[in-house]
Amino acid sequence: MTQTSTPLDDLRREIDQIDDAIHDLLMRRAAVVERIGLAKGADGSGAPPVFLRPAREATILRRLMARHAGSFPAQAIVRMWREMITALTRLQGPFAVAVYAPEDRRGFWDVARDHFGSFVPMTAVNTPAAALRAVSEGTATVGIVPYPAEDDSDPWWRFLVSADARRPQIVARLPFGGRGNGRGEDRDALAIAMVPHEPTGDDRTLLSIEILGDLSRGRLKDMLEACGLPPVSFCTWHSKDAAGPSIHLVEIADFVDPADPRMTALRERSGEIPVRVNTVGGYAVPLQFA
Numbered sequence: 295m296t297q298t299s300t301p302l303d304d305l306r307r308e309i310d311q312i313d314d315a316i317h318d319l320l321m322r323r324a325a326v327v328e329r330i331g332l333a334k335g336a337d338g339s340g341a342p343p344v345f346l347r348p349a350r351e352a353t354i355l356r357r358l359m360a361r362h363a364g365s366f367p368a369q370a371i372v373r374m375w376r377e378m379i380t381a382l383t384r385l386q387g388p389f390a391v392a393v394y395a396p397e398d399r400r401g402f403w404d405v406a407r408d409h410f411g412s413f414v415p416m417t418a419v420n421t422p423a424a425a426l427r428a429v430s431e432g433t434a435t436v437g438i439v440p441y442p443a444e445d446d447s448d449p450w451w452r453f454l455v456s457a458d459a460r461r462p463q464i465v466a467r468l469p470f471g472g473r474g475n476g477r478g479e480d481r482d483a484l485a486i487a488m489v490p491h492e493p494t495g496d497d498r499t500l501l502s503i504e505i506l507g508d509l510s511r512g513r514l515k516d517m518l519e520a521c522g523l524p525p526v527s528f529c530t531w532h533s534k535d536a537a538g539p540s541i542h543l544v545e546i547a548d549f550v551d552p553a554d555p556r557m558t559a560l561r562e563r564s565g566e567i568p569v570r571v572n573t574v575g576g577y578a579v580p581l582q583f584a
């Protein structure tokens with residue numbers, strides 16, 4: 295007896311062919327990423343290669359979202375790519391994540407898992423400082439900490455204030471592709487890593503401005519604007535020692551490199567006030583979904 299093929303069988307056969315094509319392309323992509331990993335390892339600098347490139351990752355997803363059409367949910371595409379990108383970054387070298395997720399506040403765990411995938415080695419730590427320490431000491435590639443809050447009297451970000459080029463920096467803001475069904479915390483998180491802040495065309499930069507003496511936020515804002523550094527938010531930490539410094543963490547609505555002439559202008563303009571200014575990284579502005 296010959297079996298007739300139904301329309302359902304035909305459609306499923308088509309799905310099998312599509313799956314094979316997708317799978318072939320994924321395997322091909324993995325092989326190319328391995329070659330990229332080798333190229334990074336052979337940059338001749340002698341320094342241990344850093345494989346993660348958050349700016350490139352953001353650019354890939356923005357480009358795909360711009361060409362996306364049809365009924366496939368765009369946010370699901372982002373999730374799939376996020377799983378793939380970290381899986382392939384791990385082909386290039388060790389990769390681990392330390393997440394600020396104490397027992398009673400697990401929310402950032404889901405945010406980190408959505409971004410770095412379900413199979414990346416991930417450890418929960420009880421303080422943001424422990425996440426930063428894990429990155430500085432090399433036990434984690436990425437640390438996940440809360441997006442800075444104004445009312446934090448002991449902010450983690452003051453530990454990033456340093457002019458040392460080999461220091462952890464802010465490299466991404468999470469969630470990048472929307473919050474989905476993640477539990478808890480509706481606050482955003484920042485990712486910290488030993489990777490330079492690179493431009494994507496739509497970026498924010500965080501500057502640390504260390505001040506000895508008096509400078510009102512209003513005056514600081516005027517100074518920043520006059521130097522072409524539009525501030526979008528401020529957090530301030532005052533040292534307990536009255537004679538100690540105050541540090542402002544200022545978010546700028548642009549990509550700013552440590553060598554940016556606007557940084558020099560800011561240092562010059564702040565002339566009479568003893569001020570130390572550094573970039574502490576930044577991030578590609580996350581995707582917006584209607």
Ligand SMILES: C=C(O[C@@H]1C=C(C(=O)O)C=C[C@H]1O)C(=O)O
Nearest residue numbers: 327330346347350351379382383
């Ligand atoms: C492949 C690279 O390495 C990593 C993996 C990426 C990917 O899978 O596309 C993108 C950026 C990097 O985090 C790269 O730097 O291009």
